Amino acid sequence: MIHLTAIIGSGAKIGANVEIGPHTLIGGSVTIGDDTVIGANAVIEGEVTIGRGNRIGHGTMIGGAPQDVSFMEKTRSRVEIGDRNLIREYCTIHRGTIEGSATKIGDENFLMVGAHVGHNCVVGNKVIIANNVLLGGYVSIDDQTFLGGGTTFHQNMRVGRLVMVQGSSAFSKDLPPFTLAAERNTVFGLNIIGLRRAGFSAAQRDEIKRAFKLLYLSGLNIRQALERSREMKWTEVGRKFFDFVQTAGKRGICPYRRHGSTED
Numbered sequence: 001m002i003h004l005t006a007i008i009g010s011g012a013k014i015g016a017n018v019e020i021g022p023h024t025l026i027g028g029s030v031t032i033g034d035d036t037v038i039g040a041n042a043v044i045e046g047e048v049t050i051g052r053g054n055r056i057g058h059g060t061m062i063g064g065a066p067q068d069v070s071f072m073e074k075t076r077s078r079v080e081i082g083d084r085n086l087i088r089e090y091c092t093i094h095r096g097t098i099e100g101s102a103t104k105i106g107d108e109n110f111l112m113v114g115a116h117v118g119h120n121c122v123v124g125n126k127v128i129i130a131n132n133v134l135l136g137g138y139v140s141i142d143d144q145t146f147l148g149g150g151t152t153f154h155q156n157m158r159v160g161r162l163v164m165v166q167g168s169s170a171f172s173k174d175l176p177p178f179t180l181a182a183e184r185n186t187v188f189g190l191n192i193i194g195l196r197r198a199g200f201s202a203a204q205r206d207e208i209k210r211a212f213k214l215l216y217l218s219g220l221n222i223r224q225a226l227e228r229s230r231e232m233k234w235t236e237v238g239r240k241f242f243d244f245v246q247t248a249g250k251r252g253i254c255p256y257r258r259h260g261s262t263e264d
Contacts, residue, residue: 003040021058030063033083046095047078051107054081057089066097066119066137075099082107082125093117097137106143118155130167142177144198157251160244162198164191174248176215177241178208185254187216204237211241216256 002008002020009028014020018032021040026032030044033051038044039058046063056062063079065071077096084107087093091111096102097119105117106125114132117123121135124143129135133147136155141147145159148167153159160177173185180189190212195205211234215225222245229242245253 015052027063039089047076048081048095049078050081051083051085053084054087055085056087057091057113059090060087060093061091062087062093063095064092066094068097068119068137071097071119077119078102079105081105085109085111087111088113088115091115091117094119096120112149124161144194146194154251156249158244158249161240162191162194164194171254173251173254174244175254176244179212179254181254187254187256188259200237204235207235207238208241211238215242215245222253 001018003022005022006020006024006026008014008026009030011028012026013031015032015034015036017035019037020026021038023040024038024042025045027045029047031049035052036050036054038056041058042056042060044062048063065073076099079093079095080102082105085105088111090113093103093105101120103117103119103121105123108125109123109127111129112131115129116134118135118137118139120138123141126144127141128146130147130149132150134152136153138156139153140158142159142161144162146164148165148169150168151165152170154172157172158174160175162178163175164180166182169182170184171181175181175187178191178195179187180191181187190208192205195208214229218225220228226242226246
């Protein structure tokens with residue numbers, strides 16, 4: 001199951017039923033779980049742990065040094081990848097930039113051709129990252145998110161659960177959960193179809209709509225909307241929505257714009 005031209009470091013730990021394609025390089029500090037398939041000409045180096053049942057495409061690079069001018073080559077950092085991920089051709093996943101830190105990818109994600117996951121990113125579960133998406137360092141992507149092709153995400157930003165992002169967009173501010181986002185730092189509404197497909201009840205969807213209206217359509221600024229939210233009753237989905245907004249990074253959250261409207 002391991003091609004004769006593959007190079008495997010002496011310390012590498014390879015599970016059962018693993019396939020490794022021609023001219024692939026596996027470093028000595030790599031661990032690969034059972035039933036994983038790795039294509040040709042892939043490079044997996046440094047301290048990398050890959051779980052069970054993953055599919056890794058030709059030419060993929062995992063565990064390479066971060067693109068950080070301050071990074072020291074002697075720094076020990078790692079990549080951690082869960083189970084049943086599909087990582088297509090020529091994806092790049094870089095290891096952490098600080099001693100002991102990690103870039104983490106969860107379970108059942110789909111990274112399409114050419115996606116880049118920068119150092120110290122955290123990708124949840126069941127996330128779809130389309131072709132040529134760029135995640136800068138320390139980007140956090142929550143579960144069940146869809147990131148459209150060619151979109152760029154600035155370092156140190158977060159994308160909430162079940163966000164759907166249009167391709168060829170760009171973001172440097174946090175995207176609250178359950179939203180539809182496009183263009184440059186803009187929210188256009190809620191991902192209602194995604195909520196239905198994820199099994200959210202009608203009552204849960206109504207609560208998310210109520211939270212969205214309070215945040216974006218009430219005429220209140222973000223601080224005022226958060227204060228008002230504390231006076232209202234919410235279930236878990238509403239609380240998580242406002243918790244995300246409360247803990248937004250220093251650049252804040254993406255603003256809302258109605259479809260068809262133009263900026264001043």
